[in-house]
Amino acid sequence: MSFRTADLCDRFADRHLQIAEPIFKxxxxxxxxxxxxxxxxxxxxxxxxxxxxxxxGAGRVLVIDGGGSHRCALVGADAARDAVANGWAGLVIYGCVRDSAVLNTLPIGIRAMHTHPAPSHHRRGAGEQDTLISFSGVNFKTGYFLYADEDGIIVADSELL
Incomplete structure (x- = not known):
C-alpha cells in the first residue's frame, strides 16, 4: 500500500482526521x-x-501511551523483533525506545519521542488495553486507523484506503 499523509489530508478534507502533533522521531x-x-x-x-x-499483529499498529516518560525505554530490540515476527505493522510510543541502531534495521515502522538507554521496569503488568488514550493532540481508540509517513501521523475513525 502506498500513500502520503499529505495526500490523505487533501483527499479526505471533508472527514474528521486527527493529526498528531509533531513530537515523534x-x-x-x-x-x-x-x-x-x-x-x-x-x-x-x-x-x-x-x-x-x-x-x-495482523497488520495492526500498537499505540502505546507510556505517559511521555523520559526515565526509561518501553521498547527495545527484543520487543521490536517480537513485533516484526508477529506481524505488527508499526508501533507508536508516547515514551522512549532503546537499541535504536538495531531498531533501524528492522522491517517495521516505529515512532517514539526519544531514546533512553535504561530498560523499563518489569513490574506487575499494570496498565490497560483497548481503552481510549490521548496524547499528541489525538484520541486513539482500538479499531481506529492510523497512517504514518515522513510528514506525520493521521488517525481516522474508519479505514481511508
Missing part, C-alpha cells in the same frame, strides 16, 4: 506504515507490552 526501516489501531496504556512497565506483541 522515526525508527525502523518502514518510514511509511498504516493499520488498525490497538491501544495500550502503561507506565514504565513493559509486561503488558510484551504480552501484546506476542499476539498476532
Amino acid at each position: 522515526p525508527y525502523g526501516q518502514s518510514t511509511v506504515f498504516s493499520g488498525p489501531v490497538k491501544t495500550l496504556k502503561v507506565f514504565e512497565d513493559d509486561v503488558l507490552l510484551h504480552k501484546a506483541l506476542a499476539e498476532p
Whole structure:
C-alpha cells in the first residue's frame, strides 16, 4: 500500500482526521506504515507490552501511551523483533525506545519521542488495553486507523484506503 499523509489530508478534507502533533522521531526501516489501531496504556512497565506483541499483529499498529516518560525505554530490540515476527505493522510510543541502531534495521515502522538507554521496569503488568488514550493532540481508540509517513501521523475513525 502506498500513500502520503499529505495526500490523505487533501483527499479526505471533508472527514474528521486527527493529526498528531509533531513530537515523534522515526525508527525502523518502514518510514511509511498504516493499520488498525490497538491501544495500550502503561507506565514504565513493559509486561503488558510484551504480552501484546506476542499476539498476532495482523497488520495492526500498537499505540502505546507510556505517559511521555523520559526515565526509561518501553521498547527495545527484543520487543521490536517480537513485533516484526508477529506481524505488527508499526508501533507508536508516547515514551522512549532503546537499541535504536538495531531498531533501524528492522522491517517495521516505529515512532517514539526519544531514546533512553535504561530498560523499563518489569513490574506487575499494570496498565490497560483497548481503552481510549490521548496524547499528541489525538484520541486513539482500538479499531481506529492510523497512517504514518515522513510528514506525520493521521488517525481516522474508519479505514481511508
